[in-house]
Amino acid sequence: xxxxxxxxxxxxxxxxxxxxxxxxxxxxxxxxxxxxxxxxxxxxxxxxxxxxxxxxxxxxxxxxxxxxxxxxxxxxxxxxxxxxxxxxxxxxxxxxxxxxxxxxxxxx
Amino acid sequence: xxxxxxxxxxxxxxxxxxxxxxxxxxxxxxxxxxxxxxxxxxxxxxxxxxxxxxxxxxxxxxxxxxxxxxxxxxxxxxxxxxxxxxxxxxxxxxxxxxxxxxxxxxxxxxxxxxxxxxx
Numbered sequence: 001x002x003x004x005x006x007x008x009x010x011x012x013x014x015x016x017x018x019x020x021x022x023x024x025x026x027x028x029x030x031x032x033x034x035x036x037x038x039x040x041x042x043x044x045x046x047x048x049x050x051x052x053x054x055x056x057x058x059x060x061x062x063x064x065x066x067x068x069x070x071x072x073x074x075x076x077x078x079x080x081x082x083x084x085x086x087x088x089x090x091x092x093x094x095x096x097x098x099x100x101x102x103x104x105x106x107x108x
Numbered sequence: 109x110x111x112x113x114x115x116x117x118x119x120x121x122x123x124x125x126x127x128x129x130x131x132x133x134x135x136x137x138x139x140x141x142x143x144x145x146x147x148x149x150x151x152x153x154x155x156x157x158x159x160x161x162x163x164x165x166x167x168x169x170x171x172x173x174x175x176x177x178x179x180x181x182x183x184x185x186x187x188x189x190x191x192x193x194x195x196x197x198x199x200x201x202x203x204x205x206x207x208x209x210x211x212x213x214x215x216x217x218x219x220x221x222x223x224x225x226x227x
Contacts (some may be wrong), residue, residue: 006152031214039147041197043218086151094139094214098151 001085002027002030006087006099010034013077021072021102023087034072037083046072046085050095077106112219114200115217120225128131129222133182133202138148140183141203142175146196154198190199190226197221 003026013019023032047054047068054061055056058077062068074081080085084103088096113132121127132141142144142154154173155165159180168175170192172191201216 033216037219039154041223042220043199043201043217045217047141048215088151090214094156095153095164095167096141096143096151096216097153098143 002029002089002091002097003088003098004087004099006085007101008102011102011104013074013104015077015079015106015107015108017077017090018073018075019077019104021074021085021087021104023070023072023089023099025068025070025087025089025097027068027091029089030092030094032070033088033090033096035071035088036039036062036081036084037086039083043086058085074104078105079106079108082106112196112200112202112217114219116120116222117220118223118225120227121190123192124189124227127224128188129187129198129200129224131185131200131202131219132185133200134213134217137202137204137217138180139214139216140201141187142179142183143199143201143218144196145199145221146193151199154185185220188226190210190224192226195224195226197223 001107005024035043049063051065058075060073061068084101086101120190140157145151153167155176156163174186201218
């Protein structure tokens with residue numbers, strides 16, 4: 001199956017700081033999603049981004065499909081941004097393969 | 109629209125007992141998926157329904173796991189008998205079936221998960 005690697009595994013930020021999370025994947029994919037797992041365990045879809053760049057408030061994401069990576073940017077981080085961020089790639093049979101996640105802790 | 113609903117949110121059972129997890133997808137979503145995350149490892153695919161049919165069950169770990177989706181609406185995942193290694197969080201997700209000519213629009217919406225603890 002497709003291998004998905006996320007880095008860094010853990011990230012500690014001071015409130016207001018910016019950060020970049022990376023997702024590398026091993027094969028061509030149909031699509032890519034970024035999720036945020038909130039403190040209640042729910043996986044919240046942040047971006048559906050097979051290629052290009054998208055922005056949503058303080059978050060933005062860029063996927064370079066030809067080079068098999070995606071980046072998630074968090075700007076002006078807030079304590080509510082804490083949680084685990086997952087990258088998941090969709091193979092052509094609509095099956096998602098997840099990375100191990102990046103645990104983000106934002107300190108006030 | 110209401111989101112994907114899962115229950116119970118947390119279940120604690122003894123090894124050898126049976127547990128049934130339920131997922132109510134978003135109304136009108138033909139695709140329903142089960143995923144699980146055990147002991148801090150990656151979230152892994154279990155199976156995929158399209159309406160009431162199992163499209164892909166290649167991720168089901170063994171025959172102690174049985175998934176059903178009667179009438180193409182809600183789905184249940186039964187673990188019988190439960191083992192210690194089954195502990196983890198079981199996620200359900202749903203999506204609309206992709207439109208003809210649209211190759212990629214399969215956005216999954218996940219539920220909050222059901223945490224299973226087997227003692």
